[in-house]
Amino acid sequence: MTFQHYRQEVLALTMRWVRRLSREKFSMLFTLVQPMLFWLIFFGSLFQKAANIQILQAPNYMSFLAGGVVVMTVLNNGLAGGVDLLFDKENGFLERLMSTPIHRSSVILSRYLFVMAITGMQILVILSIAFVFGVRLETGLPGIAVILAIGMLFGVGLTAISMGLAFSVKSHGDFFSMLGFLSLPMIFLSSALVPLSAMPGWMQVVAMVNPMTWVIDAVRPLIITGWNAAIPQVGMAFVILAIFDAVCLYGGAKAFRRAIG
């Protein structure tokens, strides 16, 4: 096992994901990008009037929502990150891959590279669209870099959950119902759509243990307030994400080892 071999495997496998995506342009556009833009544009304009600027502490609801939409994109991509491996497992393609002399981790790594690249691009698309609608990032380009970093870190753990599930479930029906079970509360019981302060007490408590909240609370000031408010939040998010990723990667690796041997 040399590094050259490892790189060759990972490259070949990543290339496969890219090729698949290029054959599914339509589905890429509609399943990934479109719903997020829908949230941003539709809800951003719709609730503009209803939203109380005082509570949001943002110039408008669109700029409040932009951070939430970025993080929801990361959530969706991350939780969907294992789907293709699930299908590979079910139709025997994974077994074919595993019968070749590759390092077991290269399949996983290739998936990560792909999901991260797509997520990064989508974050940039969302921020550009928000820009077109008048949302100006208070922290500028360095802020975008930090948002990308936070998004990636969050994505690592989420993708690990998704792949871990893909390797553990008996059927893909189970997989998708578990995902639904996970993703909706993660969105609604977080500060994605409304700030914590506007929630009833019990909801605040739940939202506080939701890593999603911490991620959004770091991304949002980068967009609407500026560095001074953002830095402590970003620091906190990195700490929470380090723990979150460690737990998810541990669980994911265990599921992978159990399934692949």
Added chain:
Amino acid sequence: MDPAVVIDVARLGKTFGPVTAVEDLSFTVRAGEIFGLLGPNGAGKSTTLRMLITVLPPSTGTATVLGHDIVTEADTVRSLIGYVPQERAVDRFLTGREHLELLGGLYHLSRTETNARIDELLKLVNLEEHADRVAKTYSGGMKRKLDIACGLLPNPKIVFLDEPTLGLDVQSRLKIWDYIRQLRENGITIVMTTNYLEEADQLCDRLAIIDGGTIRVIGSPLELKTGLGGDSLSVTIKEHEAEKLPRLREGVMALPLVRDVRLNPTGLDILVESPEKSLPAVIEVAQRLDCGLDGIEYHRPRLDDVFVAHTGHGLRGGTPDTAEEE
């Protein structure tokens, strides 16, 4: 170890929780032969193959492939073998060529090596024209051919084929038999599973009949068939001549090529060495004894009979191509 032995399986077993898929398998595969695992659905053929290709760790026992242990030297084993799975394991969104390119990367071949190999294989399986179409537009037979090309890409010493002709029409089946024979001519050892008796009979040099997770018998198709007693003649005597049967039996028994004679309600079952020579002799005896015959049937045991004799049941009740869903 005998250098001609390329796979050595010793008391291999696999359980999935409470289910015992296979138990106590022992066999060897020799260099350059086509070795078949013949058995009904759920017999444990795929499980056996999966252990040998190192994707499934055995619960008990050991096996070596080209002298390398399938558990402790799995990586070496993987680099020496090719695998064609039972399912059409193709990626619907990739073209045939892209499948092969992907595998080239996974087997660490250089780009030029991969391309040379791809041209060669596409020609072998007649997929050249379709190489650049995505696999979802392929027919079942084309997918199977692509599967086989994928299994051969690493230029393996041993190829494992899991039910290579399952669900294919007669022409495609014959075509695939041709490829497999061609591989043997190139010195490649083939281990395949099948639940078609005819396939096992015509294609395999040696086979193991596997049923309920254990091997019932191993041998060449010919050995297995002769093991059942070889060829036989069934003589039916005219009804009103029934009283001459014991005398006919004695007369036939005295013939040199006859090994055994059994009485049945309407005549005799005669086990013979060579039907061509014994047939005229039996008729001669009947004429000499003035014993009127109604008919003579000649019967050569088929692999079906071997299967029934060793497992106590036929190979299948249902249709051949409805594989069990899990």
